[in-house]
Amino acid sequence: MGSPDTHTTDLPEPVTPQGRDGLRALLARPGEAVIALDFDGTLAPIVADPEQARAHPDAVPALTALAPKVAAVAVITGRPAEVAVRHGGFADVPGLEHLVVLGHYGAERWDAATGKVTAPDLHPGVAAVRAALPGLLAGLEGVRTEDKGHAVAVHTRRAADPQAAFDALRTPLGDLAVRHGLIVEPGRMVLELRPPGMDKGVALERFVRETGARVVLYAGDDLGDLPAYGAVDTLRAGGTPGLLVCSGSDEVTELRERADVVADGPEGVVALLRTLADHLS
Known part of the structure; x- marks a missing residue:
């Protein structure tokens, strides 16, 4: 590898020291x-x-x-690892032989080097909420569920009023999750029980x-990425430099307010990654 190009005029200027x-x-x-990235x-x-x-x-x-x-690239997603690999087109790609996909918020792991997924045993509460959701959601037009195997997501994006449906479901889904030993992870018009x-x-x-x-660089767009932002803050406090990137959206402002760099959605994130690669040539 040659010397890195430290002239950064075509890289975004981080807004924080x-x-x-x-x-x-x-x-x-x-x-x-380490370059770590959310998927959706x-x-x-x-x-x-989805x-x-x-x-x-x-x-x-x-x-x-x-x-x-x-040193390493990882995709950290709430999706099952195998689904993210398939939807991302990450398998058998020259140059990505050491990519790692951490699915279900890190509970699952796919390694490009082996092509295998390692996963924990199923939590019994997932089956219980899966069985209960049809009755709880009956009559809610446009609200749909997504079975993620180790979790179940409830999407409101197709409802007539997605935000109103999201708000109305937070308490009953939270109660259902607590009864079965799960938690609710809110996102962009989605509530995930996991x-x-x-x-x-x-x-x-x-x-x-590991x-x-x-x-470390971490890029994300949603509420589920806030713990990763917190991890970068902790690492920085301990002397490990880090860069926080927000894939910007009008639906979630919390990440934008904490980010060092705001990219214009996935297109902007991808452009940033390519520009970094060019600077490291």
């Missing part, structure tokens, strides 16, 4: 850096039907250009420790 430190460290020491809304545009979501067409080429120049004990922050910190990385 910590973010500027993180970008400088990433450009100076890419071989010590970050690498893949949000669509009405089964139709696919990675931005330039996502895999950008990751392929960047991955050989950094087992406790794992989130994207825990997953990111474990992956950083790889021995000394620089």
